[in-house]
Each structure stands twice: as C-alpha cells, then as structure tokens.
Amino acid sequence: MNKKIIGYAIAILLVGSMVVMMVKTSLDKTEPIDEYLIATEEVPGLEKGATPPDFELTTLAGDVVKLSDLKGKKVVLNFWASWCGPCKAEMPHMQKYYKKNKAKENVEIVAVNLTTAEKMGIEGVEKFIDAYGLTFPIPMDRDGIVMDQYQVMTIPTTYMIGTDGTIAHKIVGPMDEKKLKELVNNLK
Incomplete structure (x- = not known):
C-alpha cells in the first residue's frame, strides 16, 4: 500500500x-506582436493632448501609486486583467522593456489591474504577476473608478503620457517590446 x-x-x-x-x-x-492600434477619434477614450485624470491606487504590496507623482517622467499607463489573452502576450514584452530601460530612460510603467473585471480574484492577479515575473508597479483598481475615468473598454489599453503630463497616444491591444520602445522614444 x-x-x-x-x-x-x-x-x-x-x-x-x-x-x-x-x-x-x-x-x-x-513573440513579436503585429496587431495593435494607435487610437484615433473613432475609438472612445481620453484624447491626445488631454491631461489624464489623477488617481491614487494601492499595489498588492501596499505601495501607493499616484499618477501625478510621475509628472516629469514618460509614463506607460497600461490597463489589464489576468484572464486577458492579449495581456498575456504583452506582459513579457513590457517586463523585458522595463528591465532594460528603467534605469537609463526617464520612464515608468504603471500597469493598472482592472480588479473588478478579474475572474479569479486577487489570487489570480498574484499568480499572473508571479508567473510573468513582473517588477513594475501594479496598482489595483478595486472599485473600477479609474477604468471608468479612462474609458477603458478593451484590454489591454495603454496610454502613453509625456513628461508634461499629457496623453501622447492611446494604444488598444497588445504591444511588443519594439513598438513600446518606439513609442516611448517619441514621447517628449
């Protein structure tokens, strides 16, 4: 026995x-990602040149992330959920970019988890973060308020914010490391 x-x-x-x-x-x-869309007027959401709404959210570790504290930096503001296939495709690219460029570029990636849309709850988010080895700030939008303010309808959605604190681009869909680098390099 x-x-x-x-x-x-x-x-x-x-x-x-x-x-x-x-x-x-x-x-x-x-793998390279070929499908992404730099949003135009036809796509709902905040417009190019607009100042994005400020927010203050907390990470799983209890750190507070406030968007306005990042003014003066280039900000990649990403919205995602752990069950989202395109988010799974995009996150390894974001992590590679962040690891290579955080120290030498004036850039911060803030990946807001749309916690109200999570199917597996906080445990699913924790597993996702661990599985992909994510090290950039991941604040939790537990009430869906930031999702509503930014008019996020499709995930992943990314706002590229310049050092002046205004929106330069809105990208709907996943990006690869090459596209991310190109967009960040074009931010002022």
Whole structure:
C-alpha cells in the first residue's frame, strides 16, 4: 500500500514538473506582436493632448501609486486583467522593456489591474504577476473608478503620457517590446 502511494506521489511530481517546465517555456517566449492600434477619434477614450485624470491606487504590496507623482517622467499607463489573452502576450514584452530601460530612460510603467473585471480574484492577479515575473508597479483598481475615468473598454489599453503630463497616444491591444520602445522614444 505504501509503495503504491509513493509511486503515485512520484508520478504526480513528475507530471507536475513537466507542466511547470512547459508553462515556463511558453512564458519565456516573447513573440513579436503585429496587431495593435494607435487610437484615433473613432475609438472612445481620453484624447491626445488631454491631461489624464489623477488617481491614487494601492499595489498588492501596499505601495501607493499616484499618477501625478510621475509628472516629469514618460509614463506607460497600461490597463489589464489576468484572464486577458492579449495581456498575456504583452506582459513579457513590457517586463523585458522595463528591465532594460528603467534605469537609463526617464520612464515608468504603471500597469493598472482592472480588479473588478478579474475572474479569479486577487489570487489570480498574484499568480499572473508571479508567473510573468513582473517588477513594475501594479496598482489595483478595486472599485473600477479609474477604468471608468479612462474609458477603458478593451484590454489591454495603454496610454502613453509625456513628461508634461499629457496623453501622447492611446494604444488598444497588445504591444511588443519594439513598438513600446518606439513609442516611448517619441514621447517628449
């Protein structure tokens, strides 16, 4: 009886290890993303040149992120949810860009989680952050107020904000590292 239990435990560990390795391998891949849309007047949302609404949100670690505190920096303000396929495609690119450029560029990525839209709750968000090794600030929009203020209808949605604190672009859909770098470099 004990040998059977030990055998099952070993089999479960082997299968579990294989699954973890397959998921890790797929997470490490950052395929180029060809489909993104720089929003125009036809897409609802805040307009180019507008000053975005200020907000103050808290991360899972309890850190407070206030948008107005970032004035003077280039800001990539991203809205996402853990179940969102395009968000899963985009996040490895954002993390790679952030890791390479945070220290040498005057840029901050703020990835607002649309917590009211989460299907797996906070636990799903935590697993997503851990799985992708995200290190940029991730404030939680627990009441959906910021989502409403920014008129986020499709995720991921990203606002590129210049050092003057105004919106330069709104991107609907996922971006790859190359496009992200290009857009940040064009911010003033």
